[in-house]
Amino acid sequence: MADDPASLLTNTQRERVPEDFESVDGAKRRRGRQRVRQRLSAGVRDFDHLVAYPDDELAAAFEDTDEETVERSLAAMLVVHERLREIHGVERAAVIERARERVDEVDTEREERTLESIDLRTREEVESAAAAELAAAGDPSAWKRRSELALKIGTALALPGVLLVPVPFGTVPPGVDGAIAFVSLVFGGSALAIGLGILAARSVKYDLVPKLREFVDGPAATLRSVWERL
Structure with a gap:
């Protein structure tokens, strides 16, 4: 031996x-x-x-x-x-x-x-x-505030249109109904899309990408960490 x-x-x-x-x-x-x-x-x-x-x-x-x-x-x-x-x-x-x-x-x-x-x-x-990377990419907290603001504005603009859905046709004058629907769909929908887009981009950058890097650097350790959390 x-x-x-x-x-x-x-x-x-x-x-x-x-x-x-x-x-x-x-x-x-x-x-x-x-x-x-x-x-x-x-x-x-x-x-x-x-x-x-x-x-x-x-x-x-x-x-x-x-x-x-x-x-x-x-x-x-x-x-x-x-x-x-x-x-x-x-x-x-x-x-x-x-x-x-x-x-x-x-x-x-x-x-x-x-x-x-x-x-x-x-x-x-x-x-x-x-700090330099954050400065170059923009303050994350500022983007979070922007996404929250866009979601709030989008919700406020879309809400009237949503509330009109159960109202029988003809109850609201066509001109008013059309204007509310236009504002809700175009402006409210756009604001909601912007807010959700910012949230998605932040999630990819700060959640998905770091996890992918961890997996590439140490796949076994990353999988073990995920298993322990489950």
Whole structure:
């Protein structure tokens, strides 16, 4: 049987780290903690050698691992990353800036798709880009107000025509009946169509399109989220 691949922690350490080596005493506990510290420090530094590791090799490394395990492991890595950053007083923006520099240092002949696609922006940059996008597309709340106004106007204009439907023919003078029907159909119908059109466009842009993007980026995770909601 082939040996297990080398890992950051040994099987014994995996058992003892969660309990902080409470199952052993004295020098053995101190020695165990020291070895974990050494492995952690060396393991984290090894990531510097994996920055430009080929995409296909990264994919192959986890081809036998289910998506949920990959997601959970990445989440744990993120927690440890953030704890180390807090402990050492390193600003998140500084880490992101250093990451950009590290990506720029990679040999330009190495055309790894993920090195080009990863989003290395600070929170401020993301918020600024979102604000600029909203400004370019128009204030969503303003479009919501416009759709509500159009629906209210359309309802008010169409209501008289609707109320005339059950009235026997000839009860209302033909000139009045025709004018009300014209206003209800043309102006009321147009206003309602505009209001509903704005609602539909907003729904596509802010509900449908983001969900489609989520599905393209992670179909399994998206389907699992939908299933959990059901």
